[in-house]
Amino acid sequence: MTERTKISSILNDSPSVELLRLRNRELVFDFFLTTFNKDRNSISFENILLLLSDFLSHHNISLEETESNTIDTFEIKAKNTIREWTNKGFLTNYKNENGDIFYELSPHTNKTINWIYSLEKKEFVGADSKFRDIFNKLKELVEFTNEDIEKRIEILEDKKLSIEQEIQQLKIGENIKVFETHEIIPKFQQLTFSAKELLSDFKEVEDNFKNITKDIYQKHTDENVTKSDILTFTFNALDDLKESYQGKSFYAFWRFLMDRNLQEEWSVLTDELYQTLAEKNIQVNDTFLKGMKNYLHTSGNKVYQANDKMAEKLSRIIRENDNSEKKLAKKVIQEIKNYLTEISRYKTRPDLSIEVEVINKISIPFDKRLTFEPKEEVTYNDKPKLAENDISQSNQLSKIFKENVIDKNLLRNRIKEMLKSKSQTTLNEVIEHNGGIEKGLPELFGYFGIVKDFTHSFNPEKQQEIIFDKVNNKSIKVPEIILIK
Numbered sequence: 001m002t003e004r005t006k007i008s009s010i011l012n013d014s015p016s017v018e019l020l021r022l023r024n025r026e027l028v029f030d031f032f033l034t035t036f037n038k039d040r041n042s043i044s045f046e047n048i049l050l051l052l053s054d055f056l057s058h059h060n061i062s063l064e065e066t067e068s069n070t071i072d073t074f075e076i077k078a079k080n081t082i083r084e085w086t087n088k089g090f091l092t093n094y095k096n097e098n099g100d101i102f103y104e105l106s107p108h109t110n111k112t113i114n115w116i117y118s119l120e121k122k123e124f125v126g127a128d129s130k131f132r133d134i135f136n137k138l139k140e141l142v143e144f145t146n147e148d149i150e151k152r153i154e155i156l157e158d159k160k161l162s163i164e165q166e167i168q169q170l171k172i173g174e175n176i177k178v179f180e181t182h183e184i185i186p187k188f189q190q191l192t193f194s195a196k197e198l199l200s201d202f203k204e205v206e207d208n209f210k211n212i213t214k215d216i217y218q219k220h221t222d223e224n225v226t227k228s229d230i231l232t233f234t235f236n237a238l239d240d241l242k243e244s245y246q247g248k249s250f251y252a253f254w255r256f257l258m259d260r261n262l263q264e265e266w267s268v269l270t271d272e273l274y275q276t277l278a279e280k281n282i283q284v285n286d287t288f289l290k291g292m293k294n295y296l297h298t299s300g301n302k303v304y305q306a307n308d309k310m311a312e313k314l315s316r317i318i319r320e321n322d323n324s325e326k327k328l329a330k331k332v333i334q335e336i337k338n339y340l341t342e343i344s345r346y347k348t349r350p351d352l353s354i355e356v357e358v359i360n361k362i363s364i365p366f367d368k369r370l371t372f373e374p375k376e377e378v379t380y381n382d383k384p385k386l387a388e389n390d391i392s393q394s395n396q397l398s399k400i401f402k403e404n405v406i407d408k409n410l411l412r413n414r415i416k417e418m419l420k421s422k423s424q425t426t427l428n429e430v431i432e433h434n435g436g437i438e439k440g441l442p443e444l445f446g447y448f449g450i451v452k453d454f455t456h457s458f459n460p461e462k463q464q465e466i467i468f469d470k471v472n473n474k475s476i477k478v479p480e481i482i483l484i485k
Contacts, residue, residue: 015089015108016115024063028090029113031055031063032105041298042104045082045093052078092207094302107203114196181282188277188284195292206303212237213310218341234310258459260424260482266293267423294455297484301457406439406446415454419485427451427481428464437468444468444476455484 011017022028035043035051043051056062057074063081072080082103085091092106105113143155170176179187216234219225270289277284288295414434418425427447437443444466459480467475 015106016112018088019090019109019112024061027059027061028063032109032113036105041295042102045101045103048082048103049075049078052081107207110203114193118193181280184280184282192286192288195289198296203299206299206306213306216310258457263293263424294484297455297457406442408446408450411446412450412453415483419483424482424484426464427483428466430483431466436470437466441468451481451483457482457484
């Protein structure tokens with residue numbers, strides 16, 4: 001593909017370019033930046049519909065590119081606009097564990113916004129700072145692409161000599177080299193811009209998993225494609241993704257990001273940076289770096305959720321019983337799927353309906369019959385014999401009235417107290433800090449139940465043993481559960 005063909009393809013097919021072509025693009029960007037910010041990167045369908053309806057009503061406009069001949073309410077206009085933005089790739093949506101639909105900005109939109117900000121005319125360019133950065137990266141690239149051992153040793157000896165000279169200069173009281181304000185600002189801006197680009201990379205990997213899942217659905221609708229074909233396609237697609245530069249980079253970076261020592265160091269470094277900027281009276285309005293760790297963690301989890309959804313679909317395909325007697329119904333469903341797959345390629349919403357030919361009689365066996373017959377009375381002749389045991393001595397009764405209620409609010413407060421002094425902790429640390437498990441398995445499962453209320457992750461490679469019965473020395477092994485502030 002020639003460079004001219006590439007540029008032509010991007011101009012004609014890229015959602016980013018189409019976003020910039022919108023006639024009301026300033027208002028569209030205004031809504032995106034107001035709705036999706038550092039405190040909220042996803043929003044439910046009900047909330048975005050309400051916000052967009054109010055936005056359209058306030059400006060008394062329609063943001064739809066396809067004009068409608070009917071006079072619609074602002075709510076209908078908002079619903080149509082959301083569907084149009086999703087079809088064009090400006091927004092993406094997903095379902096949470098409860099089946100609710102949530103929307104977020106697509107990677108194309110995020111990249112477009114970052115690119116627009118990069119066009120802003122800076123107060124100064126900082127050419128010397130940029131050149132030093134380029135020069136250092138050039139040296140690093142030359143160093144780590146050279147396989148000559150003698151040359152590598154020579155480079156390291158030069159570094160060692162330079163470091164020793166700097167140490168000696170500090171010991172004799174020479175001035176410490178620090179960045180000037182004109183060097184700090186462009187470096188900080190470039191650092192923040194690179195961090196935001198990194199989030200877009202995470203989103204692209206998530207979309208890759210979603211596209212593989214979509215392809216699996218489409219292949220499953222083809223009755224000529226076997227389970228073996230679907231599995232072969234999936235594993236090949238996953239191998240291609242993991243072997244791609246993007247896939248290798250993501251998985252390597254995710255393992256790096258999950259390092260607890262790195263996370264602690266990141267928190268310390270960002271706090272020191274913003275404190276230094278404040279001491280030097282350098283005004284910084286962008287605090288993205290402070291929350292970047294949580295943003296990356298959230299985005300990375302979405303990648304794994306997309307992967308889990310794909311695995312769940314594969315599992316259902318494998319468990320299917322092709323020898324069932326419902327082949328006719330299956331064929332009809334396949335035809336419907338084929339039709340829906342075909343129309344999904346277009347941006348128009350089809351007018352679908354189902355016509356029921358026969359109204360079946362619904363029979364509920366356990367429903368009470370309507371009758372005028374009197375109810376037959378039952379007469380009991382045998383008198384129940386009183387039990388000899390005292391009910392107050394019953395072991396089962398004592399268990400029922402035993403005060404062993406698990407206070408989940410108490411457990412939540414324990415985790416919150418730990419996270420006040422630490423940026424992250426583990427569930428096992430919280431339990432041990434509060435004297436261990438006192439009420440057995442119910443208390444431990446109570447902890448498991450409230451983990452979802454906090455930002456958390458699982459480390460399956462590290463198992464932790466939690467004692468829930470000290471008297472009988474009973475314990476359970478679970479993957480390490482990391483709780484993050």
